[in-house]
Structure formats: C-alpha cells, structure tokens
Amino acid sequence: RESGLPPGPPTLPVLGNTHQIPTKFAYLRFAEWCKQYGGIFSLTSQTIIVISCPRLIHDFMDERGGSMVDRPPSRIAEMTTNGVHMALARSGPLWKSLRRTALLLLNREACLQHMPIQQAEATQLMYDLLKQPEDFVEHIERATASIMLSTVFGVRTPRYSDSFASRFSSVQHKWQALLEPGVHLPVDIFSALEYIPERWASWKTISRDVRQQQRKLYYDLMNDCERRIGENRRNGCFLEDVIDQQGMLGLTTDMVAYLGGVCLEGGAGTAAISLQKFVLCISRYPDVQARAQKEIDDFIGFTRLPSIQDIEHLPYAQAVIKEVHRFYPIAPLAVPHFTTVDESIDGYFIPKGSVIFMNVYAVYHSEDSYEQPEVFMPERYLGSEFGTKPGADTTGFRSDFHFGNGRRICPGIHLANNAIIMNIMNLLWGFNFSIADKGSHDSPVPIQPEDFTPGLTIRPKPFKCNIQPRSDKHAELIREAYAHARPTFSMFEQELTPSEQKFVEDW
Numbered sequence: 001r002e003s004g005l006p007p008g009p010p011t012l013p014v015l016g017n018t019h020q021i022p023t024k025f026a027y028l029r030f031a032e033w034c035k036q037y038g039g040i041f042s043l044t045s046q047t048i049i050v051i052s053c054p055r056l057i058h059d060f061m062d063e064r065g066g067s068m069v070d071r072p073p074s075r076i077a078e079m080t081t082n083g084v085h086m087a088l089a090r091s092g093p094l095w096k097s098l099r100r101t102a103l104l105l106l107n108r109e110a111c112l113q114h115m116p117i118q119q120a121e122a123t124q125l126m127y128d129l130l131k132q133p134e135d136f137v138e139h140i141e142r143a144t145a146s147i148m149l150s151t152v153f154g155v156r157t158p159r160y161s162d163s164f165a166s167r168f169s170s171v172q173h174k175w176q177a178l179l180e181p182g183v184h185l186p187v188d189i190f191s192a193l194e195y196i197p198e199r200w201a202s203w204k205t206i207s208r209d210v211r212q213q214q215r216k217l218y219y220d221l222m223n224d225c226e227r228r229i230g231e232n233r234r235n236g237c238f239l240e241d242v243i244d245q246q247g248m249l250g251l252t253t254d255m256v257a258y259l260g261g262v263c264l265e266g267g268a269g270t271a272a273i274s275l276q277k278f279v280l281c282i283s284r285y286p287d288v289q290a291r292a293q294k295e296i297d298d299f300i301g302f303t304r305l306p307s308i309q310d311i312e313h314l315p316y317a318q319a320v321i322k323e324v325h326r327f328y329p330i331a332p333l334a335v336p337h338f339t340t341v342d343e344s345i346d347g348y349f350i351p352k353g354s355v356i357f358m359n360v361y362a363v364y365h366s367e368d369s370y371e372q373p374e375v376f377m378p379e380r381y382l383g384s385e386f387g388t389k390p391g392a393d394t395t396g397f398r399s400d401f402h403f404g405n406g407r408r409i410c411p412g413i414h415l416a417n418n419a420i421i422m423n424i425m426n427l428l429w430g431f432n433f434s435i436a437d438k439g440s441h442d443s444p445v446p447i448q449p450e451d452f453t454p455g456l457t458i459r460p461k462p463f464k465c466n467i468q469p470r471s472d473k474h475a476e477l478i479r480e481a482y483a484h485a486r487p488t489f490s491m492f493e494q495e496l497t498p499s500e501q502k503f504v505e506d507w
C-alpha cells in the first residue's frame, strides 16, 4: 500500500487486495473492515477508498463535490450506451447537460404535478392486492414500473405481462448482470484485455445484445412521446418537457432517449425493492403494524383513502419508512465516485483516480450510532432526527444516505419519495400483513445474504406473505377509488395494445 493512504487489510504483491474483495455482497466484508480499520480504509491494487463515517462522507464527498464528481471508467458501459448513460457517464459537458435537465425537471414542485397518476397507480396496486394478494411481488413490480413509465414517458402498463414493463425488466436484468463487478474480464484495470477475441470475451456479445434491446426500447418510448406531442395528445410526462426544451438544454436525440431510460432504470426497480422490503418488515413486526395503522386511522379514518399531504401528520408512518431504508438500504454501496485530483483527508493521501465507495449499510448499522442496529425499530426516529442513540456523534449525518451524495446525489429523490410514501400509506391504511413462511433462520426478518439477490441493489428473494383487506369497508373504498381513477389512467393509455385494452375492461 502506498504510504499516506488510509489503512486497510494486508496486501499481496501485484494483486494488492483484489483477491480479498468478494464479488457478491461486498458491503458486508467492507463493514467488517470498517470495524477493524476505521471509518475510512483503503484497498489496492486499483486504489479503492471506502468511507463509512458520516463526518468524513460529508467533508469529503459533499463539501469537495468538484473533485469527487466523476464515475470510474467503464468500457462496458461506454460500449453499450455510447457514454450517454447519465448514472455511469464520466463527468464533463455531456453529463452536466443531462444532470441540469434532470434537476430542472425533477424538482419538488415539478414532481407534485405527477401526483395524480402516481396516486392512481397506487390505487391500482391496492385493487390488484384485493384480487390476487398472493401475487403481491408482481403487483408491486407492475405498479412501480408503471409509475415510472407514466411519469417519465407518458405510457402506463395496466398489467405486467407482454408490456413495456416486461420488456424493460428483461433487458434491465441483463444490463445489471453485465455491470456486476467481477463477472467479466476487468477491462478497465487491464486495458489489453479489451483486445481478446469475442469468442473468449462473452461481455462483448452480451453488451451488443443489451445495447440493441435497450436502444430499441428507449427509442420506441421516446418516439411515442414525440408522436403524442405532434398530435396534441400530451399528458404532462417528464419527457414532453425534455423534448420541448431539448435545444435550449443542448441535448442530442440519443441523450433524450437515454435520459428517459436512465430515469426508468433509476426509479422502477428501486421503488419496487423499497415496497417489498416494507412488506417483509411490516409482516414480521405486528406491533409496528398495529401502531402505524392506529395513527393512520386516527388521522385519516375509514371514509377516504390517504393522500400525499397526510404524511406530514403521520410521524410514526414517516419513522417506519425511514427505518425500512435504514434497515435494508437499497444500494448498500450506493454508486462509486472517482477522484479527479489528488486529495487529502484526516491526514491521509487520496490519489487522483481513486474509486470512492460510501458504505451506506455500515453507516446505517453502526453500533456507535444506533441502539440495536440489527433490530427493526421505527421508534428510534421519534426520539431523534436521524434515529441515532443518545450521545452519538451526528456530525455530517443525514437520513437519506441511501440516495448517495455530493454532486451525483440521486436527482429522482422527490419522485421516488412520493411513490414510496404514497404506496406505504395506502398499504398500511388498507391491508393487514402477516407472515406466511418463517424462513430458514431465527431472526424475525431475513438478514442473511442468501435471503437476497446480489448486485448493485439488494433485492429480497421471493417470499410469501398473507395480505388481507382490513375490512369490507376498506375494500369497497378501494374498488370505488380504482373506478374513479379511470379518467387519469386513460390519458396514459393511448398506446395500449388490443389485448391490454381488453385486460383493462375485464380486470
């Protein structure tokens, strides 16, 4: 290890720590090293810095945003997307234009304009759960994909199969697998590997396949949106605004299509994972469920459905949502940043070209900060803003580390929060959840790696849950609300296939 770098596990010549970094669930090993080496440690041979101390995250990643704004080079991402994938793009004028557009059109006020369709989709989720509670995972996937498809591209998906949502899910699955570290040849570290012929380098074939499917999907969606604009059939989706301002914002057609696609990628899976993790926790903690339902009943009652404004009056429901994010952070290592200049922090030297990870999981599960971090306990957020224990050092703390940090922080925060809040309030208001399978371990909630699928985001493996409407009255209100949502839905159903149309009529 170069002198001056933060400490870290012992290295081997040439390999450094490469052989010790797991290709799956690396955040768990990183959390162990954090206990051993402190809130900032380093790995080699490619210099990797892992930070798990909120004070250092703030000082280093938020305050010195300019030198931390880049992403590590990714030849695979470059080849698959032409470098226009905003979340993976290197810093520079192209990323800046995309980022400016996203921030401009996804701010808090702009996102409120998308609430009617978000609320309608959340109503369909409840309606779907009334009809087929056992398929809740698929209903959640549909709802969150449809929320993102409608708000971003103006096209909803009333059922999961044979839709844009299933096309998206299929290519997204391949795309995420392609990007998973350690699975393909490390062409970014050893550039000569790029010249290995395709028959020994499967990533090239997969990259071409993903590229072709991804471009076709994002262009199909963009072209439909352009056609609606041209025929004066607007529905207020995000991409209409992007297309209207394309010239002023300096965006090429490729950038527009991919901006929509990246938002879809950023929002659909993450919101689905949040809701599945919520169901996982709430079904296993009946006391938490009862307390949250009592709060909702006292404020909202039994004559109407929740609306987004209600959340301000529901501190316990807010605490439940924060605790779900803390307990099971969606992307435990967020997305890596890359230093553009030499830096120093706390007396350590951080060379230009270091890969920087924030270990969100380690921050949220630190015994220095949290009372019993391995217990699901929303009450912790009633006593303190960040849910931390008395006397804990909260310098640099935030409750939204799961959205990343610095100049790359997730621009979809407001859209994501609205979707998650709306759906969680609805589910607490309308349904009772209880365990249908105990799992293979003693813990009340699954916490072992084998309970999750690995990757950039950590998704629960399929699980069973009993879901029942809380009363006939609740069920009746849900059916009425679903029927009333028809006019909102129809604005986003302009391109439905005949079989989707039939599904809508019959469902």
Ligand code: HEM
Binding pocket: 086, 087, 088, 099, 102, 106, 262, 263, 264, 266, 267, 268, 270, 271, 274, 330, 331, 334, 335, 336, 337, 402, 403, 404, 405, 406, 407, 408, 409, 410, 411, 412, 413, 415, 416
């Ligand atoms: C619960 C839901 C979500 C979570 C947990 C989440 C998390 C994240 C994280 C950790 C990052 C990386 C931040 C960093 O580098 O420091 C990110 C980036 C990004 N997210 Fe999200 N996200 C969510 C929803 C969304 C939504 C709804 C959208 C779009 C509307 C979105 C669009 C993006 C984009 C475009 C980036 C790339 C930003 C950049 O590189 O400049 N995300 N998100």
